[in-house]
Amino acid sequence: MNKNKNTAEVILDTAQSIVQEHGFNGFSYAHIAKQVGIRTASIHYYFPNKEDLGEALIERYHRNFISFIAQIDAETGNNLEKLRKFILLYSDPVKHYCTCMGVMLSTDLASLSGKTQEGIAQLFSSNLEWLKRVLDQGRSEGHLNFTGSTDVLAHQFLASLQGAQLLARSFRDQNRFHMIAEGLISALI
Template identity: 30%
Template sequence: MTLGTRDALLQRAEYLIRTRGYSAFSYADLAESSGIRKASVHHHFPKKEDLAALLVSRYIANFTSTLAAIKRADTQAQARLIAYAQLFLDGFENGMLPLCGALSAERSALPESLRATVCAFFDLHLNWLADVVREGVAAGELTDAIGIDRVALLLLSTLEGGSFVGWALQKTDPVLSAFHDVLATLSTSRQELARP
C-alpha cells in the first residue's frame, strides 16, 4: 500500500527529526528527501510547527496503543518492562534516536506548543512505568526501596541515556545494558538469591 503525500511527509519528517533534530532540517530538506516540491510541503503543512505537532500527536497515539498491547500481552512486570525497553531500539538500526529524546534535546529551539507536548510525552512514559512497577511491587516481583516514582524515573533515564550513548558509539549494547542491570537490581528474586 502506497502512503499518501501527507503521511509520507510525516514519515520522512520523523526520520529527519530523529536523525538530525527539529531545528536542523528545513522544508527544502523535507521536499528533497521526499521527492516533492517545497510548495507541496507547505500546502500540506503551512508551518513546520503544524507538521511537528501532528507528527508527535500521532506518534503518542501509536505509542499509547503499543503500551496497552504490552500490558495485554504480559502479566508479569519484568516482562512488560523488557518489552517496553525494546521500544528504544525501534529505529536505532537506522540511526534514529527515540523521538521524545531527540525533541527534548532541542527544547529551547522548539515552539512553545511542542515543549508542552514533549513534557506530556515524558509524563506518559513515567506514568506507565510507575503503574507497571506498582503492579510488580504488589505482586512481589519488584522492590520499591527508593519509591515507585523514582524507580520509574530511573528506568526511563537509563533507557534515554543509553540511547544517546549507543547512538554516539554506533552500538546497540549501551541502549539496554544498564537498563537490564537496573531491572536485575529491582528484582526480588535476585535479592532472594543473594541472601545467606
C-alpha cells in the same frame, strides 16, 4: 512515494526519520521534499510551517506510544515482561544509531513552539505514569523486587533508557544501550 499511505503520513514518516537522526533544527522542508519526491509547496499544503509539522510529529508520536503501551498491557500481565517490551520500544532507534523523538525534540526545546513543548512533556508524563503503574503492580504482585518510591524509580528508568540511547549513538555501539537496559532489569529481580 508509498501509494498505500497518504501524503501527510509519508511527510510525517520522513520528517520523523530526519528528526531522529539530525534533530528538529537540522532539516528544512527541502530535505523532506527531496526524500519524498514532492515539491516543498506540497509539504506546506499539509503543514503550513515547521511549527505545525513539529506539533503534528509529537502528537502522532504520542498517539503511537499510547497504542504501544496498550498493546503491551494486552499481551502480558507479567510486569517484568512489560518492562522488557517497553525497553524494546527504546531499543528500536538504537539499531540506526538514532534516538527517540522525545529525546531529539528535547534537545531543540528552546526553539520549538509552546504546543510542541507541551506535547513533549505529555509524552514523557505518559511514559512515567505507565512506568509507575507497572512498577507498583509488579512490586505488589511479586514480579519486581525493589525498595523506595516508584515515582523516583520510574524517572530513573526512563532517564536511563534515554541516556543509553545517547551513549549508543555517541559511541556507535548498540551494546552500550543493551548493557544499561539489562542492568535496569537485573536491579528489579
